[in-house]
């Protein structure tokens with residue numbers, strides 16, 4: 001399974017995926033390209049250091065569709081079969097979603113459908129929830145909305161801030177993303193309506 005990863009920043013989830021693939025934890029998979037929409041994204045160096053080809057495709061003054069078309073072309077050029085969003089800070093166009101049907105996965109730092117969008121950990125703190133967590137899900141053209149693959153609950157302590165909660169959740173994100181990819185890349189799942197059953 002040829003995997004392409006999209007990032008915008010730090011790239012810790014991307015690194016976890018690359019390392020899991022390189023260890024053989026995600027069988028018969030290869031990360032063939034890491035694409036960033038931000039020049040100088042921290043994750044780019046981490047990908048290069050692990051021998052992965054990197055490409056920067058910025059939006060410039062283009063429409064979302066034009067920007068996505070260039071990204072889709074780059075993914076296709078590398079023969080990508082599964083797209084992983086890992087801290088990619090853009091909503092995908094319908095064209096993008098249709099180009100890889102049920103083949104785009106994202107991780108979000110809350111228990112969806114609670115707290116979609118930016119700053120999910122701060123939203124959780126401000127709401128006062130006692131449990132938050134992270135979600136790995138398929139991507140559709142609505143924000144943080146596609147079918148849920150796996151979730152991990154994380155307790156929110158009375159003393160937590162958005163920053164400490166983010167750090168706590170992040171520790172679980174990496175393992176959760178790898179766990180989900182083992183199943184999805186291995187084809188060990190079925191989708192019935194919105195329900196994803198891991199087999």
Ligand code: GRF
Pocket residue numbers: 007009010011012013014043086087088107108109170173
């Ligand atoms: C993570 O919290 C992820 O859930 C969210 O953006 C953050 C990306 O972090 N989508 P990193 O770039 O993977 O370190």
